[in-house]
Amino acid sequence: MISTQPVTTIRANNIEIAYELYGNENAPVIMLIHGLGMPMTAWPMTMVNQLVEAGYRVLRIDNRDQGQSEKLHHLSMPNMIWQVIKLKLGLQINPPYPLTELMNDAIGVLDALNIEKAHLVGVSMGGMISQLIAINAPERVKSLTSIMSSTSNPKLPKPSKEVSSHLMSGPASKSKEDILNYHMKTWKLIGSPMFPTSDSDLKTYVQSLLDRGISAAGTQRQMLAIIGTHNRYDELAKLSIPVQVIHGTADPLIPISAGKETAEAANAKLHVVEGMGHDLPLQIQPRICDWILEQVSSVECEKETAAAM
Template sequence: MWQVQEQYVDVAPGVRLWTERRGAPDAPALLLVMGAQASALGWPEPLVDALAEHHHVIRYDHRDTGRSGRPFDEHPYPVADLARDAVAVLDGLGIERAHVVGLSLGGMLSQLVLADHPERVLSATLMGTCALSETPYVRQDGVSVPVAELPGIAPEILEMWARPVEDHGLEAELDRRVAHWRLLSGDQLPFDAAYFRELERSVIEHAGSYTESSAHARADSSGMLRTAELAANRVPVLVVSATAEPVFPLPHPQHLAQVVAGARLVEIPGMGHSLPPTVHGPLEKAILEHTLGV
């Protein structure tokens, strides 16, 4: 039986990231890339365990999250450096190639890895994200829609993001985070507040603090477009279409599947911008059918 292994990896001068591995060491590697300001524990334990039955699964804390270093305030970095970190994690763990699964900002970082280092990627699964491409979306009726005209983030989420985060203690912070997950989860599946409260409690215990960094929101996001590279892609790519997605709503996944050459689309009904237990089974099935079929 495999064991969970924790290890720190130096990804840049003065930048050390916490990593965790589980699954047979000789199984094909699978790298989980979480979203903005989210640590590795955003990937639910049951889903990670299910994937680890077939893969050597790696999850890690981004810079300025979890147990990783927090260099931004003294040494600001661009968002693109977070994609370089993903490759550096593979380097630090001695992994030549991996399946890459990215959620939200992690889906953008996975696109950067796919475009800039395709030789390191066995396959990619992208969810809850947008295309790093200027190519317009083509509707079913043949009409082209400029990227700037695709639907944006739900107003209630933008309003919550704009509010200053005040410190009223741990339980109040948990209340705030659960309210955030309620919005992110969409309105097509019942919301399990207790599940997300316990998830966030484990995230806070892992980090040792309930103070969140805003580093990723403040980081320079320029220079991330990869229109030509994605159009020339030759790596197997799966795009997950979440029907209740409120951050990058439909047709963002359809657009992504159009602009990444060879990509295929799978729909998970009811899924929003979160990973509640109700989507673990369908998501596990979709990912493993993709990775094991490569």
């Protein structure tokens, strides 16, 4: 069983990005990119362990503005409510940075670690970042797994009103208890109804994320980057790498229609998980890893066959 590592950062895209690498240094790399407001520890170690034990090297990162990566608090922060109003009116959004900068951060980490190509696995916003890497730097990507993510088509269904209202409200105060309770409620709202997590396990998980570092201001900047990004449908259709999409039928944050459209656009294999919400519950982590490994192993086998010819 592999344990978490001491914090290590690397200079990528002119900022400090925290990362962890697991597994044999000569093994093919699987890069894990998580979503809005989430540090790398949102990727459960049970999943990291399963991928490493299958013979792969696993790289996970803290996206900018979260975890132990650099916080960009020096950037001006537009009024969030006004930006949402502008979005509804069809006006241009002005995020502190575009989502392509998070793409450049991830590519910068690969550069700094001398990783020529990787299999990308992205959750939610991480799926969007992974899609952007595949679109803009296809030579760096062996395969793409997009989990509970979207093409960013503005016509797709929006999050449920209950989830949207909660996310916009924020914690009742800056006390540790109120912050913990806020994030606990978030996960309960977006979690998988068919794969419930006990309150004690959820509290342990959320506390681990808070201990790693969740920046409220950073989350707002990331959110603006998401809502200010463009529709990638046509670009995804041009991908020539293997792509698969994993999405739950009970996702209240990014409804399953977004996953279906992503799969349609990229001509990807679609894995629909009945009763899965917008999380990675313990009960289905092995299944998700199996799907990741099935695609990754297929690509690596094809590579070995081609090299032997």
